[in-house]
Amino acid sequence: MVSSSSDPLATRHSTVSRENVREEDALKVLSAYLADDMRACNQAIIDRMQSSVPLIPQLGAHLVAAGGKRLRPLLTLASARLCGYQPSAEQQRHVGLAACVEFIHTATLLHDDVVDESTLRRGMASANALFGNKSSVLVGDFLFARSFQLMTADGSLKVMAILSEASATIAEGEVLQMSTQNDLSTPIERYLEVIHGKTAALFAAACRVGAVVAEQSEKEELALEAYGTNLGMAFQLVDDALDYAADQQVLGKTIGDDLREGKITLPVLAAYDAGTEEERVFWKRVIEDNEQTDADLPRALDIIARTDAIKTTLKRAERYAHKAAEALEVFPDSELKALLVKTVLYTVNRVN
Amino acid sequence: MVSSSSDPLATRHSTVSRENVREEDALKVLSAYLADDMRACNQAIIDRMQSSVPLIPQLGAHLVAAGGKRLRPLLTLASARLCGYQPSAEQQRHVGLAACVEFIHTATLLHDDVVDESTLRRGMASANALFGNKSSVLVGDFLFARSFQLMTADGSLKVMAILSEASATIAEGEVLQMSTQNDLSTPIERYLEVIHGKTAALFAAACRVGAVVAEQSEKEELALEAYGTNLGMAFQLVDDALDYAADQQVLGKTIGDDLREGKITLPVLAAYDAGTEEERVFWKRVIEDNEQTDADLPRALDIIARTDAIKTTLKRAERYAHKAAEALEVFPDSELKALLVKTVLYTVNRVN
Numbered sequence: 001m002v003s004s005s006s007d008p009l010a011t012r013h014s015t016v017s018r019e020n021v022r023e024e025d026a027l028k029v030l031s032a033y034l035a036d037d038m039r040a041c042n043q044a045i046i047d048r049m050q051s052s053v054p055l056i057p058q059l060g061a062h063l064v065a066a067g068g069k070r071l072r073p074l075l076t077l078a079s080a081r082l083c084g085y086q087p088s089a090e091q092q093r094h095v096g097l098a099a100c101v102e103f104i105h106t107a108t109l110l111h112d113d114v115v116d117e118s119t120l121r122r123g124m125a126s127a128n129a130l131f132g133n134k135s136s137v138l139v140g141d142f143l144f145a146r147s148f149q150l151m152t153a154d155g156s157l158k159v160m161a162i163l164s165e166a167s168a169t170i171a172e173g174e175v176l177q178m179s180t181q182n183d184l185s186t187p188i189e190r191y192l193e194v195i196h197g198k199t200a201a202l203f204a205a206a207c208r209v210g211a212v213v214a215e216q217s218e219k220e221e222l223a224l225e226a227y228g229t230n231l232g233m234a235f236q237l238v239d240d241a242l243d244y245a246a247d248q249q250v251l252g253k254t255i256g257d258d259l260r261e262g263k264i265t266l267p268v269l270a271a272y273d274a275g276t277e278e279e280r281v282f283w284k285r286v287i288e289d290n291e292q293t294d295a296d297l298p299r300a301l302d303i304i305a306r307t308d309a310i311k312t313t314l315k316r317a318e319r320y321a322h323k324a325a326e327a328l329e330v331f332p333d334s335e336l337k338a339l340l341v342k343t344v345l346y347t348v349n350r351v352n
Numbered sequence: 353m354v355s356s357s358s359d360p361l362a363t364r365h366s367t368v369s370r371e372n373v374r375e376e377d378a379l380k381v382l383s384a385y386l387a388d389d390m391r392a393c394n395q396a397i398i399d400r401m402q403s404s405v406p407l408i409p410q411l412g413a414h415l416v417a418a419g420g421k422r423l424r425p426l427l428t429l430a431s432a433r434l435c436g437y438q439p440s441a442e443q444q445r446h447v448g449l450a451a452c453v454e455f456i457h458t459a460t461l462l463h464d465d466v467v468d469e470s471t472l473r474r475g476m477a478s479a480n481a482l483f484g485n486k487s488s489v490l491v492g493d494f495l496f497a498r499s500f501q502l503m504t505a506d507g508s509l510k511v512m513a514i515l516s517e518a519s520a521t522i523a524e525g526e527v528l529q530m531s532t533q534n535d536l537s538t539p540i541e542r543y544l545e546v547i548h549g550k551t552a553a554l555f556a557a558a559c560r561v562g563a564v565v566a567e568q569s570e571k572e573e574l575a576l577e578a579y580g581t582n583l584g585m586a587f588q589l590v591d592d593a594l595d596y597a598a599d600q601q602v603l604g605k606t607i608g609d610d611l612r613e614g615k616i617t618l619p620v621l622a623a624y625d626a627g628t629e630e631e632r633v634f635w636k637r638v639i640e641d642n643e644q645t646d647a648d649l650p651r652a653l654d655i656i657a658r659t660d661a662i663k664t665t666l667k668r669a670e671r672y673a674h675k676a677a678e679a680l681e682v683f684p685d686s687e688l689k690a691l692l693v694k695t696v697l698y699t700v701n702r703v704n
Contacts (some may be wrong), residue, residue, distance in 0.1 A: 051524055051527075052524070053524045053527045053528045053531070054531070055527050055530070055531055056524065056527055107493075108493070111489050111490070111493060134530050135527070135530065137463050137489060138463070138523055138526045138527045138530065139523070139527060141459075141460070141463060141496070141519075141522075141523040141526070142520060142523035142524060142527065144493070144496060144519075144523075145516060145519035145520035145522070145523055146520055148500050148512070148516040148519065149513075149516045149517060149520060151512075151516075152509060152512040152513050152516050155509055157504060157507055160500070160503075160504040160512070161501075161504050164497060164500040164501045164503075164504050165501060167493075167496075167497035167500065168494060168497035168498055168501060170493075170497070171490055171491070171493040171494035171496075171497055172403055172404070172405045172408065172494060174490045174493070175403075175405045175407050175408055175487070175490045175491060175494065176405045178407070178486050178487065178490065179405070179406075179407055
């Protein structure tokens with residue numbers, strides 16, 4: 001069931017689905033469908049954030065308060081349930097692993113905030129702005145270590161292999177992103193490799209471990225991994241579009257962050273590719289030479305609009321979205337499966 | 353066999369041992385004794401540092417070139433051998449875990465360099481000075497993830513529990529250290545908790561996993577853990593003394609780093625405790641208010657000398673050193689055991 005919404009981000013039309021469905025509600029509906037699991041997961045997150053060192057739960061509370069969509073743990077919980085996982089009274093493996101996935105994600109966010117010198121995260125002051133870079137690096141390390149303790153407590157070598165490999169891939173993606181910074185000659189393939197590493201790899205692992213705890217065959221594992229990978233790619237492409245399209249007041253995201261940092265994303269690559277000679281000179285000054293004035297963001301937005309660069313980006317996101325939905329075909333139809341498909345639609349329809 | 357040495361750091365007299373032994377050679381002798389294991393470990397470190405992202409092995413090569421004593425992996429290798437571990441042709445568990453321990457250590461060093469804005473590490477430019485803070489945070493994350501992949505490859509849940517707990521404790525120790533910074537009212541107990549977390553916990557884990565791979569009883573595990581803990585405490589106390597006593601040219605360590613950062617270490621706490629009213633005003637300005645001039649380091653060194661604060665610090669280090677040596681009493685006498693005792697002596701006699 002999809003409830004109506006007064007969400008100011010309400011999608012005016014879906015670019016993937018032909019139905020007039022309010023995709024923006026999909027995550028809320030999925031969360032509500034898995035409400036008990038989500039509550040248990042939030043509790044696990046709070047419990048395992050505890051430490052005898054006061055600053056750790058303090059900073060943790062800030063992150064928990066900031067909330068976020070908890071998309072990644074939701075994927076673990078939903079994947080496990082889609083595979084028919086029935087937790088025992090003693091052990092809720094999917095909950096522990098969902099918390100673990102969120103810890104890995106939060107650790108990378110904390111480190112990413114330090115690296116990118118962001119000042120806003122989910123509309124609130126970022127942790128590093130409030131607590132300092134030091135705290136962000138060290139508390140990130142703590143959460144990373146805690147995530148491995150949660151895996152160890154789960155006790156499955158297979159799960160550990162999946163999540164530790166994802167952790168390494170995330171770090172590689174972030175390093176690769178750094179080395180493409182300010183470089184307009186970055187091929188699209190390298191950009192795609194970056195977003196696979198920094199985003200899709202954890203989405204994929206979050207989904208796959210759900211199949212593992214449900215003791216499904218490799219077919220289901222790989223199907224959920226494919227769902228996660230493609231969803232993650234679509235999600236990051238849309239995120240990169242939003243950085244040139246979102247309303248800061250509404251999204252709580254600083255528009256133009258990527259431009260300021262000289263980050264190479266598809267909207268920029270597409271606009272550069274389709275731009276005039278004069279526009280290329282502009283991009284080179286702003287992105288490569290990092291010489292920026294206040295007038296540059298409006299100009300960038302103009303060029304991006306004229307060259308349809310957002311549309312190019314979203315089209316690619318839709319291709320991944322379709323693949324994500326297709327990957328679920330191996331599973332029998334169910335309410336949960338339909339919600340996971342709607343989650344894909346939500347992801348690509350955050351912007352239009 | 354202990355060879356003679358022309359090492360400029362040659363200890364003039366031992367404060368622990370009554371013998372006229374060249375303790376400074378202990379690590380070299382231990383390394384030589386385990387030469388095959390150390391070679392295999394160095395190779396594992398280089399192999400597992402590989403990545404399709406070029407910057408990672410580049411920065412890795414810088415760290416490998418910087419060398420360092422490889423004390424922590426040496427402890428894992430020596431502990432395993434002390435417990436009679438015989439690797440098979442297919443699996444050298446002690447080697448993989450020694451590399452794992454070094455990765456955890458290197459990751460914390462990289463993050464510590466970012467945090468502390470150090471410019472020198474082992475006498476070479478620190479990684480963050482050369483490659484930037486960004487790289488240090490992200491490559492540290494990569495190494496941390498790799499360490500968990502190495503644990504997963506080893507496949508022992510017990511080992512994972514020991515090393516993942518140590519990783520969390522290290523992060524807690526670093527956060528606690530940060531919250532004691534600039535605070536002269538820090539009790540000695542808290543300072544000891546900090547150095548236990550940031551240093552002794554990994555020494556302890558490095559030793560204990562050696563007993564685990566050799567499938568020894570808990571008695572040997574706990575004995576090696578106690579050896580590691582006490583050796584680590586002694587090691588860090590001496591390190592903190594060296595920051596006010598070392599010759600920068602010789603050690604490749606920036607003397608006075610801790611003072612500049614307002615770091616609370618035992619030399620400062622002891623000097624503050626034993627100081628005159630006027631000296632306390634000095635410490636408050638320099639450490640708490642962080643108002644420093646070029647004349648402050650010489651003045652700090654004078655006060656530390658007058659109040660015997662280095663001696664106080666080293667005495668405490670010696671107590672831990674004795675405990676470390678005692679912990680090995682459960683093992684039958686052997687050349688390796690004697691070398692591990694000498695390693696303790698080396699640790700406390702780096703300064704005199």
